[in-house]
Amino acid sequence: MPYLVHSPDDRRQMLEAIGVGSMDELLVDIPGRLRLAHLALPAGLSELETMTQVGGLASRNRVYDDRLSFRGGGVYRRFIPAAVAAVTSKPEFYTAYTPYQPEASQGTLQAIFEFQSLIAELTAMDVANASLYDGATAVAEAAMMAVVQTGRHRVVVADYLHPEYLEVLRGYAEGRGFEVALGVDRLGEDSAALIFQQPNFLGLLEDPSGLTQSAHGAGALAIACVDPISLALLSAPGEYGADIAVGEGQQLGLAASYGGPHVGFIACRRDLTRRLPGRLIGQAHDGQGRRGYVLTLTAREQHIRREKATSNICTNHSLCALAASVYLTYMGPEGLRQVADVSFQRAHSIAARMSALPGVEAVFPERAFLNEFPVRVKNVEQLLSRLDAAGILGGLPAARWYPELDGVVIFCCTEVNDSAALDHLIAAMAQ
């Protein structure tokens, strides 16, 4: 049997050493009527057969050429440097446990310390944690921080926060007992936080300074949900005075992988540090003065604080955070800016070309965008299937979440969509 190491002789010797005659004698505490005769699962397969079956399932999926993918909505095709997989596939990283014993875990600890630093730099915030599950749960965790910090029980959400993030937030709010209100005009004396996304789900730019001021004016925290690559160009949450910055890090070197695993990030002002959920890595020194890293401020966490913990989170997404760190280190400040700028320029070029096509019009022509934008078309279904036939994964239909946006398709464009791909898209749309 694969992955099992005992020989029949080992098993016999071990039973003997224990002083029992059979496995059943070790299972005496299990009531007889609970014992299972057998698992109704197929018998095991050889590695060759396993891979044939799994590979068969993979081949039943359609994989669009990265160059011809124009669909975002929270998950984006980006160039991923080969260095990322070369690092994350090192077994010393991917088969290690949570770094409970710091002397034997300095690799993971330092890598996460670097991740915290990189996220803090990118968001221009004081402190970042070791990562969360995804952008949606990061929004929910930030909202809970604000509820505890302010002692208020309403969280206000600006328009066009990612609809799945909103749905997840609502679930956490229902469990934890606070209210979620939609629309900046709901902001008031009872608000714990204002949550906004920059750029928003449609790709449009918000006025984060104005929103932050509105939040602060009501005595609420400002929570900015941001696209990490956009921060190479756009003002960072720390620059406009946000209290908490969160987001989804998939674009930093992670495959789309049908939606996960990706990585959530959360960063905040220094005075909110002890309200942060999850792991935090800090610098420390040993008896000889050597620098090292440890899990720190752990008294916030579930294994010590139990029902009074800041969150129930235990697992973070370390390996995904590692991928993000390698990505950001590879890019450096100029590389990241180049990636963001190329996406920005191409998206604007393609948006202009689309608007010139008959039957296609900009939806919010007065609003600025970065590299994702909505357009209105005559027949969404027809357009998308025509693009599909040309090998193109077209934009995302918005009406699934926003009935008022019937006929609207959200296109995104990144550095992977080269000029030949842009020409191909326009040609297919013009048909």
Place this chain on the structure above:
Amino acid sequence: MSEPLSIERSRPGLAPPRLPEAGVEALAKLPAGVARRHRPGLPRLSEPEIMRHYSRLAAMNYSISENFYPLGSCTMKYNPVLNEEAAALAGFAGLHPYQDESTVQGALALMWHLERALCEVAGVDRVTLQPAAGAHGEWTALRMIQAYHLARGEERTEVIVPDAAHGTNPASAALCGFKVVEVRSGRDGRVDVADLRAKLSPRVAALMLTNPNTLGLFERDILEMAAMVHAAGGKLYYDGANLNALMGICRPGDMGFDAVHMNLHKTFTTPHGGGGPGAGPVGVKADLVPFLPRPTVEREETDVFRLDFDRPRSIGRVRSFYGNFGMLVRAYTYILAMGGDGLTQASQDAVLSANYLRRRVEGLLEVPHAGPCMHEFVASARKLGEHGIRALDVAKGLLQRGFYAPTIYFPLIVPESMMVEPTETESKATLDEFVDALADIVREARENPEQLRREPTHLPVGRLDEVAAARQPILRWVSEGDPG
């Protein structure tokens, strides 16, 4: 051996990586006022330097690929390399979550079949694959239980948790707005049934239980406890951290549990990744099915699958998209390779190895609770206290000798506890070497405790001053952010 931070190796003049140019006329300008003012302080390093940096960091880690990790309740077993190959297939890794269902039939089929397999192992009717981790699964299950009671017009406000439970249990309950009520463990290390009876009331929404419990002992009275909780109108929640003891042997669903979370990163060999990503699917019995997070994966007719969003009583999504799909691929690959027979043998071997190790450790350390154990056991270093040695010192002594340490100081009900879980993928030879190392530590504790308290001496760092680190936390590097 130490490695500077990447930012400390950064060289300002270094050329950035070569990336594509826009290739279009640069017409667009950002509106005034939204542009970033200060460039982020990211390091500038060449690829050779980056690769060496991370290779050096990797070399500072213990990992299951190289070391025995006897971490109790963590189930650190071998991570099959085939799983990694499967998850990396373009047909999985390259899928966008908002592709049309007709283009992701293989992914949906995998999820559907994985759900069926997990239902069989846990003895439940349906499983949601959405939760990203065990604690996330606990929270998801409690939300469903909460919704179930509310739908029946009952506002139940309490959740009962044993004193020996994982910290995530009370934390997840609190996050759902429940009041946590603790139930005592008896002298034999199992839930005190009389105390449980005393704590049951119409206020109780659920009992959260791990079985085998965190002492590695099977809760013999589980059927009686389940009947009591159900009679009081409560639900039973199974913390699946210790499911590796039970595959093919018995099933939480048959014991009376209504909701069961499973850690794919423990029982089903997806790698721990230095702390995640994991996956924490939750299985439920029929009366909780309407409350499952949406979407679920349904099979329409033979081999046509769809996502079902139309679930009016659903608690909604618990994360974006459909869960940590890459982890689901790995777990399914493992289940296919093992088969029902293989999974059963795996759990039996895990129990056998734990009992073997327990018997051998008994001669060296106190093992306070009578056996047999299931897949793990708890020893106590209390008696080494007379030499000034604590469980922490024994743990560091193991690091010194090339082993990772057991879980220490948990469960809280055993003083100087050391929770040891060998799993089925460690050979008898490895277990024997571990016992030899422990014997050497006990000898050193008696003969030269000063030396033991200095260990580990050969790793990149010695014992770090965690007190100073927590008093004046340094949680990031500070760079000279340059003007953008």
Place this chain on the structure above:
Amino acid sequence: MAERYYTETHEWVVVDGNVATVGITDFAQSQLGDVVFLELPRVGRLLEAGDTFGVVESVKAASDLYAPVAGTVVEVNEALSDAPETVNHDPLEKGWLVRVQLNGDLGAGFLDEAGYQALVDAGSSH
């Protein structure tokens, strides 16, 4: 010198006029280990006896602080934010936590030094 009263949750109280000074006991600090952080209330906060008024945190533990008396917080030991270790070194004097202006009487249910010592001795025997 004013008498020191103790609680079963390991706080102490010394009353001077109508102001009570509150801290944690030597036993409590020794059980916690090295204190790394204290979360203390704002001046002006109203406390009922039994309220949680803060948290004391060590590396491996965190304990809630329970108000032994009812009243208004009039002073917080600010020196602890830079030197939380004072609670370990001198829990009964320099390591005091808050001063509370009493709402009426001290209240009942306190232990004297001998009674508290008996509680500690009983607790550590099992």
